Amino acid sequence: MIIVGSLLLSATKDFPDWGDQDSPANDGPVSSFYIEKTEEKTKVPNMVTAVLADYRGYDTMFETVVIFIAGIGIIAVLRTYGNNDSTPKNQVGDEGAGLLAKITCSLILPFIQLFALYVVAHGHHSPGGGFQGGVMLGASYILLALAYGLARAKSCFSEKRTLVFAVVGIIIYVGWGVLCLIMGKEFLNYSALDSILPGGVEMARSHSMLAVEIGVALTVTAVMFSMFSNLSTKGRLDKGL
């Protein structure tokens, strides 16, 4: 292992320097096109989100589908529907954490959710986007489950609702691509939606990126919470952590 590690380390001497002007990442035709043309063609300052949601939107669609399949896989493997015949009769009940944790979480949860929605909506101008906001929103529900018990979180976000959210997120993404197909151009070519969205062709791409990111965020939220609730109760979904 040490031999392989030292061989790999000696290969790093050939890498270009940090921020080198001549390295292929900075100078190649593809990245120069992205760096120069993104602002004028899509009016979106955040290049990472523009590449993720517009230029390579097909890959992001399948990433979302992979996340959805992971959630469904965990449900398929773990979920049991036993008739509560193995749980003891006088359960302590699921009150979650202590009083101090409950008060702290109830104070901070609305701000976490608001910030998560902000991150989704401002993916164009600040770091963030659909995936990060979706993970934060799912983590806020996990915090609710940890502080108040899984029963309270399930009353806000029941199992049926998580599945509905996950599927609706994917339908939004794929449906947006099909909408572009209907309007005349190729799949996920956002400039075809110029006639139904306000603004010019560039603003159509910017608004489409927002819609697509909302789809990603919905799916990621639902899958994060469903994975946590299945893994922490071994599929029974009765008593939380």
Added chain:
Amino acid sequence: MIWQFDIIILIFLVVTAVIALRVKDLLGASMIFGIYSFLICLLWAEMGAVDVAFTEAAVGAGVSTVIMIATVFSTTRRSKD
């Protein structure tokens, strides 16, 4: 990119990675995975990749650590090898 910061954080990273595999208490190991996640998020943020650092902080130090701790509670807490 300040190379002194980088060296220190990288040393911590390697030490954390080795410790996470050698520790016998599985709950501690999942916490050390969380520490690893924080450190690599710091590295990426310092290199300028803020989107990646944001995602790593949200996923690695939030959801992934919680899910690992939930799994450790379902099985034994002491590693058997």
